[in-house]
Amino acid sequence: MRLRGVPGPALVLALLCALATAINPAFLSPRNLTDLMLAAAPTLIAACGLMLVVASGEIDISIGSLLGLCAAVAGTLSSPDRLGLPPSLAVAATLALGLGVGLLNGVLVSLVRVPSIIVTLGMLSVLKGANELLMGGKWITRLPDGLRAWGTGSVLGVPVPIAACAAVVALTWLLANRTAWGRRVFAVGSNADSARLAGIPVGRTKLAAFGLAGLLVALATLVSVPRLSLVDSGVGVGFELLVVTCVVVGGVSIRGGTGTILGVVLGVLLLSSVRTVLIFLQLGESSLYWERAIQGALILAAVMGDAAGRRREARA
């Protein structure tokens, strides 16, 4: 097992948790750990999808806007104040929307050959606009219980978001490491020319990665938005940056070809615990204003660690 992208984040995460626990033992309480997992679950679900896109050598920065649009669609369809359709229908429509947008990104990238950063940059604002139009200046305040169960219910005593997240992590691991398609995603990102020579359909492989990423964003919507009782128009703003950051800190190379689920899990846990740790440290009222600076420093540390790692590998 290759450990690139794992030791660094694991170490920092352990340090942060130790620090928070030392100052405030409540940090390690089961309740808090559950809450941390609950908060990290949607990010992790989306990060699994993005990891595959990045591993294939592309990037998707439209996922934040997609999350917002998915939330608006799920709410509009199911809320008794709006269309009031059965929640199952709303869920299906949301998943279809996520898949559809992901595939659209994929088609533009792999068939029309527009650089993925441009396609998804454009999509970022198109989807955000669609979201605003759909919401029409009002929030969706009453979500039906059938939809809320996705966020607040539990399966066999495990909260649905955590169960869904665990399932996604397991399935993504399986997909990435134990299916031909998964290995091909990494192959395409590692060396597209060689992949073509080995008869791998490069375009279709990327297309599927984008589609899956979209689908997982829709799933992330379903387990995050119904945890709260209302859908506002700001859902998902900045989410893409958080997920990209997590994936990068988790050791997935932006050039493609590499990345481990374990690294991504650690990256997500690390980034999503920064704020909780800051709150637990109780450093004073304005300490939270440094949150973003810490996140930035984490990325830069990951970058330097990665560079040092590559030099070690080069010497080996």
Place this chain on the structure above:
Amino acid sequence: MRAKTLLAAATAAMLLIGGCGGPQGQEGSPNGPTQGEKGRITICLLPKQKGIPYFTSCAEGAQEAAKELDVELIYDGPTDGSPEKAAAMVEKWALQGVDAICVSPNDPNVLAPAMKAARQKGVKVITWDADAPSDAREVFVNQATAEQIGTALVDTLVKDMGGKDVKGEVAIITATATAANQNEWIVHIKERLKAYPNLRLGSVVPSNEDQKLAFQAAQDLIKASPDLKGILAISSTAFPGAAEGIKQAGKAGQVQVTGLSTPNDMRAYVKDGTVKSVILWNTKDLGYLTVQVAAQLVRGTFKGTDPTVKAGRLGEKRVEGDNVLLGDILVFTKDNIDQFQF
């Protein structure tokens, strides 16, 4: 290759011209203001952020007044709440030569220069919802000053927590770290908290206008400090998020939360007891009054110095200095919330 590109560009151009020409004839399409039209005046209403229920309900009241007074109303604002975009809109409207611009400044410092420039072009500029320096506008349609809001927030929270003898910690969940309005309220909240020596201010946590972050922050604050008795969630996204956080943490009744929001968005939490009080004013009336004042300023039936202003269905409203007063801050509780539908 060159021919192809030009062809493509030309095609795009045709579509564009066609597309722009189209809506003119269509019915019900939103129409930009035109200087040529005489008699009918145009009023622009700028919210801090478009697309959130608070301002949408203000806009409903504004529309009502516009219909009564037969004025053209343009309601637009930045969807992300950026004061820079708001200032750009004011500049644009001034160039379009509208008659009045009503500004709810998200950051008065940013908006004031644009508002002053608009006034120099002969546009009546007033503020509503939040104020700007007095030389940047004619009057302020005042529902409450920042000081009144800060005081009301603290006092209501203290009342909900069980009176001034309660000891403990209070935390604030704000919009973004840089939100000008909230930062001003925080100054007054801190000031008012001095009146309650038993209470201590803990963290100020930005929620980045993300309900989920407010939710998480509320839960983290509860766990991190067993002393925590109350949370002031002072943005319309933070309030429901914090309420949900307290509810799911099973701390409803033990940790109080209050803030500013519309009754519709908080009704469920007030009914189930998670939230005892919601602070606001009648937003529809605020929008209605704003358009009334703006239209009368343009028509000359109201001068900024008059002691009162006749405001349609609201009757006479008092004017104090250059502030048109809407009335008192409302506190919605279980008992009265169903009387308010906005």
Place this chain on the structure above:
Amino acid sequence: MAELLRTEGLGRSFGGVRALDGVNLDIAEGEVHALCGENGAGKSTLIRILCGALRPSAGRVLWLGAPLPEGVHRCEAAGIAAIHQEPVSFPDLDAVDNVFLGWEPRRGPLLDRRAMVRRTREALRELGEDLPLARPVGELPMAQRQMVALARALVRECRLLILDEPTAALSARETDALFAVVRRMRERGVSVLYVSHRLDEVFALADRITVLRDGRKVDTLPARETDRDGLIRRMVGREVPEAPSTETAAAGGPVLRVEGLSLPGAFEGVSLEVRSGEVVGLAGLVGAGRTELLEAIYGLRRFREGKATVGGRALRPGSVPSSLAAGVALVPEDRHRQGLIPSWPVSWNVSMASLGAVSRLGWISPGAERARAEAMARLLQIKCAGVRAPASSLSGGNQQKVVLAKGLFLGPRLLLLDEPTRGVDVGAKHEVHQLVRRLAAEGAAVLAASSDMPELLALCDRIVALRGGRISGELRRSEFSEPALLSLILPEEGAA
């Protein structure tokens, strides 16, 4: 033996250069067929056509009597596996993935990972290789990467295995293991097309040998009907090497002096001297360290030990500007990556390394630039539609002249040439040689690396041979002969 593959009048040209011309070749089932020829004889073009990576511009390939399918993947599916000098590989993925990507065994929807690991391990064991299966192959040494590529071909049930210089990076032990595998495959009825510069390997393995020269087939003959000398004669194509050119200038004072230069992994303890007016050749096989040595002198690589001076000025290790200031110019090996910017006009390419000479205060004078480029184009007889034509529109030979012009622009004291005529047709080759001689006659020192032996013999006053990163000997003009040179650069007899 039944015929497996046959080519009929196969030809291919690149930008006007004929790389392959009317080649008829047949490969029987279960034979090891060696392909020999000097660099540029057309071997790699032929191989690329046979494995589906390149379409022929004339003739056709018959596979079991039917036309060969198009595309690498279909050819692989048909049973042709090729291992190139730079093997198809995914540096970020592990050995097991590298072996199976594109045709993974499955159990239901999932990969049959256990079988993949088992078969990879078996194949590697058969090759006598024991490498960490979980490491990304990009982190493995070159030899092990080669073995992984071999394992890919081995595991795949192929009927024709094409090996292009498979032992260039292998140790003696690894080479033995490879030989055993090749023999075993032959017993199983698999045919092998074996390309190697190591003639003893060819004689140890091959049943038949085909010799190519200048894109044409010279001969196909059973291996036991010839010997090393006979083969070299056929490859070279003449009994007596080309007469050395007569215009040898008297060598002046030393320009380049290299003492004990070392770069771990590339070359070690290299000392040599090049005098003004002298053309010194640098001979050696792929991987002998020629390119690395030139790049180290030029400053593209940082040498670790030793000293290099040009005209008495010490060169700073790893600093191109220092070498440029000392009057060093390099004509690099990889024309498209390092030598040129193909989409740029010829004139821009020519002035690339010496923009200071056509600019004042940094402002380029297009007139001066064009005039000097035109002068260079005339001098080097570059055939192009004006110096404003993009370099990519030129033929390979003329592109190489552009790279040469770029090096000559400043009138360097020391010119480093790396494969100066690779992929260049015979006429242009001659012109390039004359040019280099003339330059030397005007007082420059030239150090030229080439794997083209007649070129070195015709061009140089002296040849230094490298073997495995160390100097293995030196030939003076009076000692020049291909057999002598070959014996200096080929691995010593018995080493395999």
Place this chain on the structure above:
Amino acid sequence: MRRLIATHEAGLAALLAALLVAAWRTDPAFVSWRVQSGLLPQIGETALLAVPMTLIVITGGIDLSVGSVMALASVLFGLGFRSGWPVEACAAAALAAGLLCGALNGWFVTRFRVHPLIVTLGTMSAFRGLAEGVSAARPVSGFPDTFLRIGQGWTAVGLFAALTLAGTAVLARHVLGRRIYGIGLGESAARASGWNVDRLKASLYAFSGLMAGVAGVLFTARRNTAKADVGAGIELEVVTAVVLGGTSIFGGRGTLVGTALGLAVLHEVRQFVGWRWSNDVLNLVVVGALLIGAVTLNGVISRRPAGSVEGG
């Protein structure tokens, strides 16, 4: 190659002309000098940042941190002003901070050979966080009128025009310009030609940082506020304009004239949509669609035949 650039620019110019004609048919006032000159300053900072961004993208890089550097420069300016420094000193500090931030980006990119996208993604967070942290997110305001006047007019646009003219000359005729294109087209060839690739790249990022510092100060003057959310999201706007202007995101291709046209199209489309429909939402959709559309169209038209690997 040059023809391709010319056609892209011609296409953009035609699009711009068509847009203005359409606008004129709908509402002649929009195309008047009075309105256009009144709206122009709004694109000022974006335009200023687009110059270094174009150069960086031509070398195959990107700088996502410009908005955050603007914020840091603005905040430092404000803090200095609050501590009673003269405006000139505040401005000098802000510009120095910008330069330093840019130099830091350049150092990371060249020293660690990490993709600029990642480096500047990190510094985007770090610089913005630093601005939020040191200012405790509080704005500073109340600058003297003499300073505010710098921001009201066309300072940024004028500076952009000057930089575009100078930059166009440099790209077309100067050694530096030649090298910028060369690095984007073939970094190996550039290194083999003895160019100091790292130094040039690092200088461009430093230049970008400096311009972001200038933009931060000008913004502070234009909007009379120094705070940590200045320039949020401007990087996407700048990249949109640059890409719209025909600069290849893979490097080696692009001009400042193209960027100027890209900026003009972006600006006019947005202003016209706002003018005609007064709807901020519509703008999001239109600008996003414009970006995808333009790049797709350009990609389809300039599609080259497949590479050397045939079949497969």
